[in-house]
Amino acid sequence: MKSSILRPLLEVAVALLVVLGAVRWVTGLFSKRTAVYRVTAARQMRLLFWPLLALGAGLSVLPAVALSGQKTTLVEWLLALGFLLFTLVLSGPALVLFLRYWVVNSETVLLFQPTENEFEVYEAGQRVAFERRDLARVERVTCSARRTFWAKYDYLRLHLADGRIVVLTSLLTDLEPLAVFLRNLPLERRSRYWCWV
Template sequence: MKTSFLRPLLEAAVLLMVLLGGLRWVLGLFSRNTHVYQPTAGRQLRLAFWSALALGCGLSVVPAVALKDEPANKLEWVLAAGFGAVVLALGGPALLLHLRYWRLNQATAVVFQPQENRLEVYEAGQRIPFAQRDLRRVERVTCSARHSFWASYDYLRLHLADGRVITLTSLLTNLEPLTQFLRSTPTDRRSVAWCWV
């Protein structure tokens, strides 16, 4: 019973990964280098892959114990629940961050061309008007837990002179080149264990 339930799911996951990898390779042949960064399916998959895989594999133990032919004893339930709790503690925070970042930047696009001294931020298709001289402070927050599932989640906040704050997350792109581009603006760098915005 357990293998008849899990095998189609694993086959579908492998097929989806192969299809997405092939599609990315084919699109990479015909695409040109872009300077527009926005949340894409590939970027989201790259960030959330290991945490989603861990949660999917780890939490499948509890239904497997519940659906097996003979009733499970207490030890099996304790082991399954403990394993599920550990996997949830490891992968859950990364998926929470992913959902939070997606909510913040789902409609955000960044046009970044350092050679042309160009940085533009669009929210829902509308350009947020600001120039580099309008920036009062840049806040760069990175993750100090380098070996966790949420290590690649970080963010950058642009504090403008008029009080507005623009938040750019790692769901858009790698933020380090953008931070280097804004090095003439006072930058506060912090490293925290979990980069919640």
């Protein structure tokens, strides 16, 4: 009974993924490379895929143990809870960073075209008024923990001369080209184990 329902759902999901992938590939061939960066579903999935997969693996053990009824021993419960705790330790920091970065940059739009010397930041639809000469310094923070689920989370702080700070996170785009674009400004590079903004 269970497999008769699950198999068609899995087949539909795989077919949908193949069709969406093909459509994205075809539209990518004919589309112009964008200079506008915002929080997109594709970027979110790129950052969340492995943490959510690990969390799903950890959570999938609990129903199996709980549904086995009276036959479940204390050792099986401890193993299941230990596996869940292990996957939470692996994926939890990445999920927390994702939520924090989403709160910081969910309403942010970055217009960045280095060949045209364009660089503008919009918060909640309003342009953050500054010119390149208004930037006092740039702070680039990257993750030093290379083999973790949160290694791709980093951010850039733009310190303006009037005291304002504009934060751009890796949830928008890869920030290294932007740091290279701003190389003539005082650039402070730091590395942290966990890049909390």
